[in-house]
Amino acid sequence: MEKQSIAVIKKLMKNGELSEADITELKMDERKGVQSLLNSYEKQKMKDKQLEANFYAMTSYERMAYSNGSKLIAGIDEAGRGPLAGPVVAAAVILPEDFKLMGLNDSKQLNEQTRDTFFTIIKEQAVCYGISIIDNHQIDKINIFEATKLAMREAFDQLTHTPDHLLVDAVKLEQLPCTSESLVKGDTKSISIAAASILAKVTRDNLMKEIHNEYPIYEFAKNMGYGTKHHMEKLQEAGASPYHRKTFAPVNKLG
Incomplete structure (x- = not known):
């Protein structure tokens, strides 16, 4: 590798155009600017590795379902059970088996910009999804727990493909046409539930802004x-x- 300016090296790093041999060679470069870039590069590499590991850990329930013969796995979550005003919103989503979105987690743990970006990606790449909104008047009529279950069921019924298996955050749904699991804090354990939590929260947040x-x-x-x-x-x-x-x-x- 020929000696390059720090600006060029930075661009090559950003675009992922440096091989491991190039990185090894750059470690011999005594320029402080190059060493600073390498330090940032190594930190980002470690961060990416951790994100990859976290994402893999959150696919454990999906991988188990696939190994048991399921082809389509849905996740369901809600947003808005606790507020004093506004609707409760539930979302159901089926992700493709090869879906990958580093950083995907419980929507409450992500900042608004990341949630909005993930919201678009999930809708674009999902096999299908459904979103249900139960307003405050209905909540007052049937109570928040029943309203939450109703929203979840409506979101499920909107799916254009019937899943083989369903992962639900904390709530047990009955009379389903597929097997299901209820996971406490499921939005931190399952990418399907985490994706649903983002669809639900962003939808509800936008409604509250209106x-x-x-x-x-x-x-x-x-x-x-x-x-x-x-x-x-x-x-x-x-x-x-x-x-x-x-x-x-x-x-x-x-x-």
Whole structure:
């Protein structure tokens, strides 16, 4: 490898155009700039290796289902069980067997930009997906647990392919046309559930931002309907909006 400028080396590294032999040769380069680039390169390599290992660990339930003969595996998760306002949203998704998305995890552990990027990738690459929205009025009628199950079932029923196996976050669904497993904290254990959690959360967050435009006083775009200090203060001052869950404390205690 001919001696290159630091700018050129940086570009080659970024584009993944350096072989291991090139890297070994660069380690002999005494320029501080080159050594700094190599240090960053090694750190990124370690990070990528860890992401790969984490992703593989989160495919354990999928790999088990495939080994048992399943061809299509779905994941289901929800967003919005705890807030004082807004809907509960559930998503179901079937990912292709060769799906790979480094960094995929529980949507709450990702920043908004990453969630939005993953949201697009998942929708584009999924075999199929479904998203169900149950509003606050229905939640008040049937309670949040039943509303969550209803949203999950509706999302499942939207799938254009019937899965052979279903992985669900924490909730047990009945009368399914396939085998199923309920996993506690499943969005950190299964890529299918994690993908569903991203579809559900991004969809709900976007809805809450729209509601914020109608009722900016509560700052729904920031708190997503959760009972933050500001939200609680405005509830006391202005009362409940049409999007608040009237059966939830402390909303149900308002005059």
